[in-house]
Amino acid sequence: MKITGIEAIPYAIPYSHPLKFASGAVETADHVLVRIHTDEGITGLADAPPRPYTYGETQVSIKNIVEEVFAPQVIGLDPFDREKVHAVMRRTINNQVAKGTVDIALWDLAGRTLGRPVHQLLGGWTDSMRVSHMLGFKPAQELLDEALRFGEEYGITTFKLKIGRRPLSLDIEACHVLREGLGPDVELYLDANRGWTANEAMQVLQQTEGLGLTLLEEPCDAKEAMSRRRLVEKSPIPVVGDESVPTAGDASRELLSGGCNAICIKTARSGFTEATEILGLCTGLGVDVTMGNQIDTQVGSLATVTFGAAHEATSRRAGELSNFLDMSDDLLAEPIAIADGRISVRDVPGVGAEIDGEKLSRYRTDR
Ligand code: MUC
Ligand code: MG
Incomplete structure (x- = not known):
């Protein structure tokens, strides 16, 4: 061939x-x-x-x-x-x-x-993943309304809140409002996309203590190595490397230098092959992983669930799989369904993404 x-x-x-x-x-x-x-x-x-x-x-x-x-x-x-x-x-x-x-x-x-379905070629652990939904920057009450709607409509019980705003009080307030409005059983974790310094992130952790937040992703730039290591040492919750760890080499550097102690795996930037290497490294070191979202389409989200469901360690936590719901349309011929907060892999040969030809003609920008 x-x-x-x-x-x-x-x-x-x-x-x-x-x-x-x-x-x-x-x-x-x-x-x-x-x-x-x-x-x-x-x-x-x-x-x-x-x-x-x-x-x-x-x-x-x-x-x-x-x-x-x-x-x-x-x-x-x-x-x-x-x-x-x-x-x-x-x-x-x-x-x-x-x-x-x-x-x-x-x-x-x-x-x-x-x-054969690729989720089987990769590992074949399970056939679906719990869904985590990412909440972008919005006033606290709008964030709560959105989370409640996703809970009601799709059964989603895990949310990643985008943070990293100044003044810090905007995000601190959002964390308190979400926890109060969603109750203790909903999982909430944070992603600052390098928006703060390590010291600012520490202040936010102190002022959200007791809210049961589970993870803090890319609080500051990983290149600020000394202050980031100090934050990782002091943080009561795992500090997740995301954009700092696109390759297995990056992941080992950040883990070994104390720049993070959990890893976000994204198939969009690591493919399945390098994602497998990163996962092996994390499994060997006993480091938690999350399946992240690169603000993916349905085609991209199918790739994430294919990899995430294939392995035990990647399917323990909810995967970030639902932000295609924010799009006005998609290229996927048969839309992804979210039922009871879960997305299933497709039991067809390959990853399972068939493209709607009419939509591709409509949305392509090279003709
Ligand atoms: C994320 O987890 O950071 C935002 C920027 C990006 O590259 O991915 C998203 C989500
Ligand atoms: Mg991130």
Whole structure:
């Protein structure tokens, strides 16, 4: 079997509910659909969400790197020789989302060729994941209303609150209002997207003590190594590395230097192959993992649930799987259903994302 071509199709779908957070905001999903074609007529696909404020990649850079840099060196390789494709991609530094998307498309292709669901090829642990929903910047009462609505409509009982605002009192108030309004049984955790200094994060932890918050993600820039290590040592809850740990090397550096003591795995930036390496590292070290969301479409969310449900450690906690609900539409032909707060894997060959051709024609921006 040989790879005969790689397409990177830019498209744009507006958000009906834009998400704001400390490092940026999304109004439109200006993503890239990557399709890998073969001489046997089988195609693998995956979705790339550019996040310039997180990794420096844009829609244009992802399309370019996939089509102009990777494709010429990858065409002709057997798609099952994944390590050879990775050797090509390793010759270009960074560009994690472009690389992760190619990797997921290769796994999709492998599953479709073998006639097996990829969640089984990866590990086959379970068939669904509990859903955690991300709440963006909003006044405290609106956050509570949104969380209550997601609880009622979808049965979601875990929320990640975006924080990192100044004055700190905005987020401290939001934590108190959410806990009071949602009661003690709902899981609440925080993600500051590097919005604060480590000392500011410490103040927030002190002023939210007793609220039962479970995790604090990227409180400050991991490059502020000394103050971040001090925060990790003093924090009563795990400090999660997210954008600081896109690769297994980054994860080991941050864990070993005390920059975090839990890891957020995101398939959009690590693919399934590097996500497996990161998971192995965390399992070996006894470090908790979460399955994160890169503000993914339904195509991207299916990839996350495929990886998350495949392994025991990634399916212990709720995965961040539901922010596609903030979009006005999607490319996925059969929409994802959230029932009783859970999303199921698809028991079809591959990752299970079939694209609606009419929608792709409508939303693609290259024609
Ligand atoms: C997250 O967990 O940080 C926000 C920016 C990004 O790259 O991902 C999201 C969610
Ligand atoms: Mg995060």
